[in-house]
Structures are given as structure tokens and as C-alpha cells.
Amino acid sequence: MDSLVYMLLLGVLAIIALSVFFSFVPVMLWISALASGVYVGIFTLVAMRLRRVVPSRIVNPLIKATKAGITLSINQLESHFLAGGNVDRVVNALIAAHRANIELPFERAAAIDLAGRDVLQAVQMSVNPRVIETPTVSAVAKDGIEVKVIARVTVRANIDRLVGGAGEETIIARVGEGIVTTVGSSGSHKEVLENPDKISRTVLDKGLDAGTAFEILSIDIADVDVGKNIGAHLQTEQAEADKRIAQAKAEERRAMAVAQEQEMNARVVEMRAKVVEAESQLPLAMAEALREGKMGVMDYMNLKNIDADTQMRASLGKAADPNKNEKE
The missing domain is CATH 3.30.479.30 (Band 7 domain)
Structure with a gap:
């Protein structure tokens, strides 16, 4: 009874050991590579596992390239995978370039893939513009x-x-x-x-x-x-701009003319004020001249006659030109 239990325990342990072995060591992948004419050491596959590289992503593209007549090494594919490249896409591009007689080394294809470009699409565009x-x-x-x-x-x-x-x-x-x-x-x-x-x-x-x-x-x-x-359209816009400039200049000239006119009016008002002031002082000056004997009575009478004659001539002129009053 004890021997039977012992044998069953050994069997279970053997099954577990084989399961762990076949899950860690890709034996079927190794057999597929050998059947395809690609030699890959079993320890190489185990080393890939240890380097956290998925063996199928390296071995399957290698089998595909070998069948297409392209010579590649497993180290080239693994190094490109570890660099973050897409190994399957690079191999497909190499196969397409080989079929189209386009010279495309693996190093250049890997560089194109690592640069972020789709190397397979580039080969296809080279064949089909x-x-x-x-x-x-x-x-x-x-x-x-x-x-x-x-x-x-x-x-x-x-x-x-x-x-x-x-x-x-x-x-x-x-x-x-x-x-x-x-x-x-x-x-x-x-x-x-x-x-x-x-x-x-x-x-x-x-x-x-x-x-x-x-x-x-x-x-x-x-x-x-x-x-x-x-x-x-540009000529129309230019003409409109020239029109606005001319209007602005005309408005500036008008404003200057108005300012000059106002200045002249101010000067006229100032001169009239001075004349009125001078006329207000004339009787005083005449009286002073009469007192001091610088002007006689006859001189004063002659001055009055001249003033009366001037006013008469002015009234006659207004009567001869009735529109003059309206203009003034």
C-alpha cells in the first residue's frame, strides 16, 4: 500500500516536472525549426526565455526568411527584438524586397523600422507607386x-x-x-x-x-x-483707401481754414475794440486841445463840417445801392 502511494506521488511529481519543463522549454518550436531546416539550439531557446524574449517571435520569422531564401542569423533578429523593433514586419519587408529584386539589407530594414516607419509599406510603395x-x-x-x-x-x-x-x-x-x-x-x-x-x-x-x-x-x-x-479687387480697395486719404486731407485743410478764419475774426474784433477805445478818447483830446489853445473854434467847426459831409455821402451811397445794406 505504501509503495503504491509512493509510485503515485512520483508520477504526479513527474507530470508536474514535465509540464514545467515543456512550458519553459519550447520543445515543439525547436522541433518545428528542425523540420524546416533551421537549426536552433535548445539551450538558445532557454536563454531566450531567461532574457524575456518570446522564442516564437524570433524562430517563426527566421523559418519564414529561410524558406524565402534569405540568410539571417538568430542573433540579428533577437537584437532587433530587444531594441523594440517589429521582427515579423522586417522579415516580411525583406521577403517582399527579395521578390521584387530590390536591394534591402537587414541593417537598413531594421533601421527604418526603428525610425518609426513602416518598412513593409515602404517596400510595397517602391514596387507600386x-x-x-x-x-x-x-x-x-x-x-x-x-x-x-x-x-x-x-x-x-x-x-x-x-x-x-x-x-x-x-x-x-x-x-x-x-x-x-x-x-x-x-x-x-x-x-x-x-x-x-x-x-x-x-x-x-x-x-x-x-x-x-x-x-x-x-x-x-x-x-x-x-x-x-x-x-x-485690390485696385478697388486701393482706390477706396486713396479716397479716404483724400477726404482726411480735405478735412484737415477745412479745419485749418476754419481756424485761420476764427483767428482773423478775433483780430478784427480786437482792432475794432482798439478803434472804439481810440474814438472814446477823441472828444477828451479835442477838449484838451481847445483848452490849451492848440486848436481853435474854426478848426473844430471845419472838423464838424467834414464829418457831416462824410455822413451825407455815406447815406447817399446807401440810397444808390439798396442791396448794400443787406450784404452788410
């Missing part, structure tokens, strides 16, 4: 007419410049700049409408793909529309 459509670009020709252009840019990924190369936004911005320059240098908007391919040729000759991760294959004009008469 992509079309990028620009937003509506507004430009003004020399005759002042606005032209709205939409272009389609066919690009192919340049694998050698994927690391550090500019993206699609730079391509769109440069194409838009080229469109504005070409339309702006045209003498009339009719030239652009008659020859839209002029825009394509001019923009394509500028080498806009320099420093980018793409190679521009063609630039095609999808749509050309006529917009507003910007020149006339």
Missing part, C-alpha cells in the same frame, strides 16, 4: 485673375532616404509652391488654362523630391478653375 492629391492651390497670374489648381503627384518610396527623409507633407508643400510660382509668372490666366501641362513640366524640373523619402515620378494636373479677379 502611390498617388498623392494636393489640396486646391490658389495662385494669381500677372493679369490679376485667380487660378485654382489641383494636382496629383505620383511618388515612389526611396528606401535609401527613408531614414531622415521628409514625408508627404513636404512633397505637397513643395508642389503647391511650384504651382504658385508657375501661375504667378504667367502673363495671363488664359496661358495656364490653355497649357496646364506647363505647370507639370515647370514643377517637375525643380527637383522637389530632394531631401525627401520619395521619388517623384510624375505630376499631373487634375483640375484647373478660374477664381476671382484679385487684381480688380
